[in-house]
Amino acid sequence: MAKILAFSGSTRAGSFNQRLLDIAVAGARESGVEVTEINLNDFPMPIYNQDLEFSEGLPESAAELKQLMLDHKGLLIASPEYNGFPSALLKNTLDWVSRPQASHEPPLFAFRGKIAAVMAASQDQGGGVQGLVSLRILLQNLGVMVVPDQVTLAKAGDAFREDGRLHNHDLKQIIEGLGSELADVLNKMIVRFD
Numbered sequence: 001m002a003k004i005l006a007f008s009g010s011t012r013a014g015s016f017n018q019r020l021l022d023i024a025v026a027g028a029r030e031s032g033v034e035v036t037e038i039n040l041n042d043f044p045m046p047i048y049n050q051d052l053e054f055s056e057g058l059p060e061s062a063a064e065l066k067q068l069m070l071d072h073k074g075l076l077i078a079s080p081e082y083n084g085f086p087s088a089l090l091k092n093t094l095d096w097v098s099r100p101q102a103s104h105e106p107p108l109f110a111f112r113g114k115i116a117a118v119m120a121a122s123q124d125q126g127g128g129v130q131g132l133v134s135l136r137i138l139l140q141n142l143g144v145m146v147v148p149d150q151v152t153l154a155k156a157g158d159a160f161r162e163d164g165r166l167h168n169h170d171l172k173q174i175i176e177g178l179g180s181e182l183a184d185v186l187n188k189m190i191v192r193f194d
């Protein structure tokens with residue numbers, strides 16, 4: 001059965017991207033897919049430095065996350081846009097996970113054959129759409145297929161209630177729909193290719 005690994009590029013308490021992710025995760029689960037939702041706070045990594053990698057290898061957290069990626073076919077990612085790009089936390093995490101642990105390991109081992117859906121929430125008017133353009137390019141460079149649909153949420157500060165739920169029910173369905181679309185695509189691909 002297809003499994004999805006879900007994470008947010010913001011670990012801020014009260015992160016709007018985390019809230020967006022939670023809703024899409026619920027949509028994917030509704031479609032009968034197992035989702036592992038993680039918080040990147042639980043996978044702390046130093047800023048990537050090749051001297052550090054050569055002297056100490058992958059940080060324990062990067063190796064752990066890499067193994068988790070290998071155990072999941074789907075990726076559900078929400079990231080804030082910082083100055084037009086996905087968060088440094090997300091980029092740094094993906095950079096570490098892209099590194100090989102053994103000489104015989106195929107390039108970008110953890111990402112091959114993965115299918116992803118991407119989302120962004122922003123307190124600004126653009127909804128983080130610009131950051132998703134480069135996130136798509138980054139994921140493509142890693143060998144990940146990204147479904148064409150995506151969700152961006154502008155003015156996120158006005159969209160959520162105190163309890164984390166959305167004011168707008170239609171919007172909730174659209175976000176859940178992205179999670180369920182990823183689940184459906186994964187199920188179809190897995191039946192075909194596995």
Ligand SMILES: Cc1cc2nc3c(=O)[nH]c(=O)nc-3n(C[C@H](O)[C@H](O)[C@H](O)COP(=O)(O)O)c2cc1C
Nearest residue numbers: 010012015016017080081082083084122123124128
């Ligand atoms: C350094 C920095 C740069 C930002 N750049 C953008 C930007 O380019 N576009 C945008 O829509 N919002 C930008 N923002 C606002 C963030 O989208 C907003 O803080 C958002 O809520 C962060 O996501 P989170 O709520 O998941 O932590 C920026 C915020 C910071 C701190």
